[in-house]
Amino acid sequence: MSRPPTPAPSSTPVRPIARETTGPGGALPDGAEGLALIKPGVRAQAGYTLRAPAARRKLNQNECPHDLPQEIKQAVLDRAADAAWQRYPEFVPERLVQRLAAHYGWVTDGVVVGNGSNELIQATLSVVLGEGDAVVAPSPTFSLYRLLTGVLGGRYVPVPMGPGFAFDVDRIVETAVRERARVIVLNSPNNPTGSAVPDGAVERLLAETGALVLCDEAYQDFGGPTAIPLLRRTSRLVVLRTFSKAMGMAGLRFGLALAHPDVARELAKGKLPYNVNLITLAAADVALDHADLLAARTRAVTETRDRFLPRLAGLPGIEVFPSAANFVLFRCQAHPAGEVFTRLYEEHGILIRDVSGSPDLAQCLRISIGTEEDMEAVLSALQVVLGRAS
């Protein structure tokens, strides 16, 4: 969901400072002078925001449906309690970085850790983009790429996906070449469509364009190919992974970038020093101790998805798109999507994501895969809402 762009500045004469305060806690009636100093490219962007009211079944942010087991949380807290909190965390958390490199099959000095992978999207774009440089990305996709490109003064060039929201690799190549793209962003599986890039697509983009290819693999644990093996063959690739989805740690904010060591060193300049706090560093380390358990939970989510998808597709009046992720996109054909969304929430306590406001997602809704019980509840509720009362 995004906040609308800020209107363009009027030509208000600049008053340096008001003569009097507006009273305790009050703001000036408008922020015209301050706003006039914000870059037009920033004001033209819709802000990233999300209204997420409390819900019995929260299926709107592609989170893991299970909290971490209490023993794992306790192990994190014990480890964090042993650390000196008045000290900054390690500049580069060497041991953790070594473990991450081993976990993802890459070299240690090619790993950069971040306060969520969002920070590393920002860091990557900030060290690569100059004013007016093109960023090419499929559309629809994660809205943050467009926002950050605008904030950084780049030029965002969306490339429509093909039928059924399949990646149109030919068109991405053509566009990237035509626009002399500095960066191509690929999110696979793609949020919010669930589509995975076809095998060989990333290799083709690297071979046929001169761009840096930023592969956001936030959902790759749930399906689709990974670009990690290609890191051995090019230094124009950055792969992002997160602990927010399959690893079930969205609240702790941890992600990482994998890149050629020379490039990783430059990416690190785009993030803030000490960006990952010591509790999160402890949690990432403990999570790796329990990688098998977390992988088993991920498999359970994909199995739930694979059972849910055909049953969802069997409901009347909707078109369901294939998904390799932990969420599913569908299009309402017989009812307004906004009404389906509202009724699911108000009458059934199920909060999903209404993405129908985006022009290429007309009438579409996205549901995160929760527990088996959550998905049974979604199916029963949708049967009622879509008009086939059970």
Ligand SMILES: Cc1ncc(COP(=O)(O)O)c(C=O)c1O
């Ligand atoms: C495609 C994509 N990339 C990145 C993120 C954010 O990940 P993180 O929590 O690691 O910042 C999300 C979150 O929804 C996402 O959908």
